[in-house]
Amino acid sequence: MIRLLLADDHAIVRAGLRAILEESDDIDVVGEVATAEAAIAYCTTTDVDLVLMDLRFGSGTSGVEATATLRDLPNAPNVLVVTNYDTDSDILTAIEAGACGYLLKDTPPAELLAAVRTAAVGQSVLSPAVASKLMTRVRKPESSLSPREIEVLGLVEAGMSNRAIGKALYLSETTVKTHLVHIYAKLGVNSRTSAIARARELGAI
Structure with missing residues (x-):
């Protein structure tokens, strides 16, 4: 079972992701947070296999900064960035911070689920649109x-x-x-x- 945390500052996005993910028997959405700081705090006290991380939050710590911090934790979760931003610098900065992969929010549900399973075991994954770019x-x-x-x-x-x-x-x-x-x-x-x-x-x- 993949223990997954949703980190996005938009409640409607979290709800949509949760609805897709919870249809799968092998994925357990154990929590959701609205800030990068909350994602870090959650993962320091709770075992999480994978964090679906937005790249930019309204204020405070960015998704990239949070990814780097999470990857330094003793029981570091894997991180899969799910965002609207697809510039080269955004993509490479996120990967260099330790993210396993990078998806855009318009990724079809089947591709999202496949990416979650791939990233949960630490393997690299890019959405086709990002790879093409x-x-x-x-x-x-x-x-x-x-x-x-x-x-x-x-x-x-x-x-x-x-x-x-x-x-x-x-x-x-x-x-x-x-x-x-x-x-x-x-x-x-x-x-x-x-x-x-x-x-x-x-x-x-």
């Missing part, structure tokens, strides 16, 4: 995979988790996630499986 941004002659990105993708192909890849390459787990975001963008994909398949097609791995 990043791909368009980096689609240049120099956008081929770097040696390090090929190395990371090769370990993904071997079935290793982000944490295991980080240990193998002496990188932080956050750095591995950032590499994966760049890989997804360059290959025009939004999942580990698709990245491996596309890289094989291109002869990159």
